[in-house]
Amino acid sequence: MLNRRPRRSMSQMNVVPYIDVMLVLLVIFMVTTPMFSPGVVNLPSVGKAAQVESEPVQVLIDAQGNYSVSDKGSAHPVGDLAGLASQLETLTGGDKQRAVVISGDKTVAYDKVMAVMRELQQRGYARLGLLVKTES
Template sequence: MRQRRFMNQINVVPYIDVMLVLLVIFMVTAPMMPTGTIDLPSVAKSTPPKPQSAPLQIDIASEKDWTLRDTAKPGAAAEKVGKEQLLARIKTAQGLNPDQAVVISASKSVRYETVMQVMDLLQRNQVAKVGLLVRQPEN
């Protein structure tokens, strides 16, 4: 008597039949599904943006040479400040105007670590709006 050999191939025809039936079901039911609507705000309903005040600018020339300038006051000169003076002046300025931002400007020769130390100092003292000032290169 001969032994039966096992079939080592998978018959994929039943799988294709099932997939075609599912495809037909989805094609028939898809147009019946309800579509979602999104209510977009109209221009009349939106609130106008608040005018932003000019930021405080911290110029970093070297690791220990920092100046603070209030750009809201056009005639105000930049003042050399240390860590404690910087924090005190920023706190008093933001006490008068809590929405006033602080921007940091550094020369190319300053190490990025120094800029990060100033940002960390401001963040640890709950100064909310801190940004970096970028200058466009001259052509």
């Protein structure tokens, strides 16, 4: 017993188990990551639009939220939604199948555009659209 040396404490840390755990986690993440699909939004696609027989009537909403109706280059300002609908009926001659496009300034509140669309749908206009500027 006299020949035995006294035990010393190890001053090094054994990192092999930590590396094993890390590699197992890496393999798990590499296998499971392709299974998760990112949030994909399926947007509708727009093909070529059908040719319209007549030029559509434009409902314009400027940056201040003022309404006007434009037909064949002449703009007619109106005060409110009821006036807009009556002016539109005058310009279309009561034709509810004539195309109407809503052209809103990009700074106008979304609610204003939706209010115009709701009003025109309630008045019976079937062919409504939104006018956008294409990027070139």
